[in-house]
Amino acid sequence: MTTRHLLLASAALLTLGLPARAADPDLLVFDWAGFEVPGLFAAYTEKYGDSPTYSFYGDDDEAFQKLASGFKADVAHPCSQMVSKYRDAGLIEPWDESRLVGADKIQPRFLNSPIFKDDQGLWYLPFDWGVTAIAYNTEEVPAEDVASLQVFIDPKYQGRTSLPDSADDVWALAYLATGTTDWTQVTDAQFDAAAAWLREANQNVAAYWSDPSEMTQLMTSGPVLVAWSWNDGVTLLQEEGFPVGFQREAKEGSSSFFCGFVNLKDGPGSEDKLYDFVNSYLRPEAGPALIDAIGYGHTSTAAMAMLSQDDLVKAGLTEISAPVLSQTPNDPAQRERQLAEFEKIKAGF
Template identity: 25%
Template sequence: MSLGSSRRSLLTAMGAAAVGISFGGLSGCTKPVSKSINFYNWDTYIGDTTLADFEKVSGVKVKMSIFATNDELFAKIKTGNAGFDVIVPSNDFVTYMSEAGLLLPLDHAKLPNLKNIDPAFMNPPYDPGRKFSVPYTWLVLGIGYRKSAMKDGKVPDSWKWLFDSDQYKGRMALLQEAGDLMRLGAKYLGHSVNGIPDDVLKQVEAMLIKQKPYIKAFHSDDGQDMLLSKEVDIVMEYNGDIAQVMKEDPDLDFIVPKEGSQINSDTLAIPKDAPNPEEAHAFINYMMDAEAGAKIYEKILYPTPNAAAKALMPESYKNNPVIFPSAEVMAKCEYAAFEGPARAQVYDAALTRIKSA
């Protein structure tokens, strides 16, 4: 989908050195393509010209493949020799994958554009010192909805409407990422998204099994498309995804439920067995360039941790409450911690039972 207007890239005019790209002799705009790297990314999560612009300044072609869930990403990388050079794991999966020995420690000397990142994002608990990842976006889960389809014109300001009500039966979709689904069910029941007691998990599972007949789909991070196409009226989705389709349909909106929600951060990382780690570092560094970053965020409409890129963005981005919810709203939201592979398996097993019920 075409979202936003493109800002003219300064890259070809300024040359590679201006954006901090220089590696292995591959720099400048006229270098013929001699290498390619494989980028494993979420859908609708890159600028219109980002990959082509990087090829112009580096001579390296980027081949992008799409995954739908962190579980899918993890399964692909853990098999070994998957062939990917740069991947986009979420915060808890950075911990999961690094503890499993699947990520390459980053060489910060090859990432001078780290200077553009807001210091608040540089030492997260899931990756202290940014040893394995750099921040790409941060995001919050909430409810996307079609305003004209809401009963009595009321805003769906609670997880109840997705988890515990037949009000929108056959017209709702939930995210199928097991951990997110179980944690937000616990949040609705009044618990933290972390350290969920086993009895609460059983309550969440029972609640969702009861709710399943009313759910049209457990979607693979394409809930915004289902909402836009009018397949559903209410959907669990990320703020940036709903911000994208709100530009196309003014009848759509987004809210973080009153119980609070889960904050995620998506990152750029390099698999341990990446075929081209040098070029992977250069690509990650390019993605943190201010101008290149601004073009990405203008397209994908997710909150950016890149302070230099944000400074270039229009007020319609910086002051959009869907992209940047208020401090009051965010105070009720939490990052999900990685609690070990056994816990991840518990979530996966619960979702399997829910979907097969």
């Protein structure tokens, strides 16, 4: 089964509110649709003879709200800007570092925040990283049109663009497009400029995509020519043989993000199996499995060492010279403001 089919199946089951894969009842993983890649938890399966049970989500805020409302799981996979919300809500506890194998290989830049690690312990296990940039139909869109992020407000592409239904990603785009490359120090004037730009971009949007498989459908079926995309959407299009380009070096830049595991309090499953699960993801061999299936990079230097330059080029994970807005933790109040404004913009206000 291809990654595309896995994502489609996961998304369909998600809409029913059911676990997308029921297996080992002693471990419940709350994760993004599409991350149930056997190569990632291979060591777990080898030891226990089965995969963990998965329940899926398509949006960080959706996942947080479900957990805050009482849903019980053993481990979740938020992106970095969400960790402070989990800590403030008392939903997570530190990892026992003595039980982790491979965490010492995580690149220090992914743990460079007291939100992730402090004198109380290690709160966050960064695992995967990727980028958000312009995916486009190379047969229909000239390269010069995607040399700038202003393609998303170009009247030529009215009804032909798609943006993620993710406040973090669309605000990263809007800040970049209006000249802001650091969202940890946003002024009211910068926020207002980005909001005005987003309102203009909204007029060109054919649809907001909720997961990468939905974005690929929008592009392969014809209406969407230009999308603000994660790596995995591009990987799926490449698998389909679709003529997709991935422009990370628009003059205003592109965005980067990273995600990882949090240890949920009062998880219903086995603590031993939880650590075996995350240790499987921290193996060097998880690096090739991750990039092959989803197109993301691994936070482990040992895992990344197993990848070729060709792997990195194809996935769009090489260094670039254009600006990069890193989606690291920002002010929670500012993030809530962005969420509220995004909902108004989508509603046409």
